[in-house]
Amino acid sequence: MSVAARAASLLVAFVAVVGLGVFVALYYLGGASALPTVHYAASGGQVNVTLQEDPQNNSASKPDWVSYYVQDPGGGQWVHTTLFSVPANTKVNVTIYGYDGCTPLRNNFFSQVQGTIGNTVTVSQFDQHGKEYVTGQTTSVINAWANCNAGHTFAIPGMNLYVPVASPNAQLSANNLCSSSPCTPQGNPYARETFSFMSPAHGGVFRWQCLIPCGGGYLDGNGGPMQTLGYMMGEMDVVSS
């Protein structure tokens, strides 16, 4: 093989390797950037964040994964993402609609509400007919082992914030759960939970996750949706002014 041919072969191989690397990087980076971030702005020193957790989702690739949704404060539509931003040093009022059924915690310690203002949450539960069978109950523990009580958790370990999220009761969890996402209150049993916390004084990205092993079908229940951004794993971007 001539020197020119060898040089050409080397060049082609080099371009192929570099091209493959760029493709892989763009594929993953592009995939990550495709996940939208919902931005919440403060009003009167407070910001209202609204989430829901569903037994399934409306994605094309993993429709059977449990998933969170974030409500866009502008139009009110539900966005299939787990990325949202809040201002720093602001009271964050969170509302979570729990449409998924109950699952026991691996460590029942996380039945305790920690890191919210007052270390409590307020829970209301509704059946599929819209009847409110638990009305505005404020509690510091939602015991995930006592009955069918908790569906998931909303936990930001970096802020020491651990919140069990209530679910519809056992009978409703077994038979009548919402089957089309994003879920709506009409015709579906759900729990509505509210709590507040102060966002950190300085900016930064805070990982949040579910601590109930709800990744059904995966080893120890922690694979799949449990570790994937856009499903049960998310990030809260705290933006300093």
Next chain:
Amino acid sequence: MTTTTTTTEPAAEAPHGRRLFGIWLILALAADLAIWFAWKPHLPPGDMSDSARHQQFDIAVLAVSAAPVIIFVLLYFSYSIVVWRARPGDDGDGEPIYGNTKVQATWIIGTTLIVLWLFVFGTVELAGTAGAGAGEGPSPVWKLAGVTSATWSPGGKTMLDVQVIGQQWTWTFRYPQFGGMESTELMLPVNTPVAFHVTSLDVIHSFWAYQLGVKADANPQVDNVAYTTARTLGSVTVRCSELCGIWHGAMFNYGHVVTQSAFGSWAAGVQAREKTDGLLAALPPFALAYDPTVIPQLGAALPKVDGITGAAGYYYPPGDPVTP
């Protein structure tokens, strides 16, 4: 053309051995003094606990042991290049060497002494410091001296038991001498022997309390014991040092070493709060290791408890692990 063959006889006559030894002795002494007095106080992991101090001491001793060897190698290398290099016009071969009993004996004796020294020193340090902060399994060979008791109060010599529980991707800490209360914060009293009981609820993690010099694997259903005694007040960084999943890098939090009275107040306060809000009653009875598929309050192993799990089904499906 005339070819001239030169020999290196004049160089061989120089007192190379004594010269090398003299230079080596000075450099080695300087290096060891610098390591011991200037570097040692800054070596990781610091001196916050007995185990950390011993690790700092061990690293310094090993550095002091290694420095003369490294210096000898580098010195001999440099000396050879400078003194025994081929001069211009020197095309002759080196002197053939068929064996040197003195060199061989020195080499064998020297390396044997070094290896034996490392073996004895390492064993003594492990034994003398109750495992040097490493996990020793459920039945430690080297135990830390201390009084064991079902309760703990400030001012005594009672060992504090702390159960370290790892799960993807956070740590919690349980204190059996305070009613089995649990916390996301690692709080420890100063000047108190501590026995960590490290376990996991899912995959293998590794509890690494850096400033304390404690590192122990967290295996599911295994009680891995590690000891330490904190000697100064301050903060501790707790990390997972075993790749445990995609968010392994985010699995860290912080702990604090406080005075014994402050610790007693904190622990009693947490215990009282968890009793009041019902959490203590909701926790499983304290055990040195848990099978997370068994939930005492539900009275059955989890996979047998149908109808209480979420839409995704059991979190331990029969036949796990499987792919969806």
